[in-house]
Amino acid sequence: MVALLAHGTDKTMASTAPQITPQSLPTEWRDFLTLTKPRVMTLVIFTAICGVLAAPATIHPVLGFTAILAISIGAGGSAALNHWWEADIDAGMKRTMNRPLPGGRMRREDARDFGIFLSAASVGLMGLAIGWLAAALLLGAIIYYAVIYTMWLKPRTPQNIVIGGGAGAFPPLIGWVAVTGDITAMPILLFAIIFFWTPPHFWALALFVQSDYAKVGIPMLPVVAGEKVTRRQIMIYTVLLAPVAIAPWYIGGTSWIYGSVAVVLSALFVVLAMPVFTRMRAEVDSMKPEKALFKFSIVYLFVLFAALVADRVAFYQGWIA
Amino acid sequence: MTPDEEREFLRRRKARNWVVLGTLIFFVGLFYAITIVRIGGQVN
Numbered sequence: 480m481v482a483l484l485a486h487g488t489d490k491t492m493a494s495t496a497p498q499i500t501p502q503s504l505p506t507e508w509r510d511f512l513t514l515t516k517p518r519v520m521t522l523v524i525f526t527a528i529c530g531v532l533a534a535p536a537t538i539h540p541v542l543g544f545t546a547i548l549a550i551s552i553g554a555g556g557s558a559a560l561n562h563w564w565e566a567d568i569d570a571g572m573k574r575t576m577n578r579p580l581p582g583g584r585m586r587r588e589d590a591r592d593f594g595i596f597l598s599a600a601s602v603g604l605m606g607l608a609i610g611w612l613a614a615a616l617l618l619g620a621i622i623y624y625a626v627i628y629t630m631w632l633k634p635r636t637p638q639n640i641v642i643g644g645g646a647g648a649f650p651p652l653i654g655w656v657a658v659t660g661d662i663t664a665m666p667i668l669l670f671a672i673i674f675f676w677t678p679p680h681f682w683a684l685a686l687f688v689q690s691d692y693a694k695v696g697i698p699m700l701p702v703v704a705g706e707k708v709t710r711r712q713i714m715i716y717t718v719l720l721a722p723v724a725i726a727p728w729y730i731g732g733t734s735w736i737y738g739s740v741a742v743v744l745s746a747l748f749v750v751l752a753m754p755v756f757t758r759m760r761a762e763v764d765s766m767k768p769e770k771a772l773f774k775f776s777i778v779y780l781f782v783l784f785a786a787l788v789a790d791r792v793a794f795y796q797g798w799i800a
Numbered sequence: 801m802t803p804d805e806e807r808e809f810l811r812r813r814k815a816r817n818w819v820v821l822g823t824l825i826f827f828v829g830l831f832y833a834i835t836i837v838r839i840g841g842q843v844n
Binding site: 503504505506507508539541542545548607608 | 801805808809812813815816819830833834837838
């Protein structure tokens, strides 16, 4: 999901971006690995594992591993397609200008073919080894991220992060469905948690790296609508996230273990979002509240999902009623 | 292509080939394991 920050496909930027020169040497395998955005994948893998472990059924460890692997390969494939599509814009941003494509270490069509191959292989693997409902969801997630989000909506709306949040929300849903074979309220809630978590997480970051986005013309909310609107939107989504995060406990899908963690974490999230919402940036400002909120948002998601797994393991082992 | 470039060319190609080989072996093993697990419950 961190990959969302690298997006922005205003093709008018292509003319001002550095030229990408084709290279004659074979591309290093490490550059192919870079295309899959391994750091982003850690969160994908973590939330997918949580979906598998929290599901109310068992799966053979080999099949569970295969499901996680297929989700990871699918995420890598869509990330590679994202690299291919946004090579020009990446060349114009300091943070992304050394990626394999803008760095001139790889041919553009190689990145495209690699992304298509990984995406197709992941869906095939999921379908053959696990089931075609999970495979269909994985295919939907890849199309949602690579086509609907990256190619279509992201360059057209400052709500791109909200839309992109849907792509990052698929892994626990797919992991759950891989185990149970059906879609119920709980996996949809896991999807909704990441969906509502994404805007405050990324907009908090966007507030203190705003200049980079402005430079390449990405329609990020702080660039297009300004800080005041962004701060209000952060507060709105943080408040909306709280009941969604607590809902698995409220509907009886989890016990008090998850419920108490969700209540405390969500309350802290709202408390930390308040100063971000109420203040305006000063001339000399280290953006401490925004940075604190961003860091906490990462802790929030990891601890919340870890609590979910702990809760379900305790329940299935009979340690709690 | 200079000798240095040729050496680098061969080094990169060799490294990629090893990665492809490792990946193929991994997936052969994985598909074998998946097959055993999937048919395991249907064989008496």
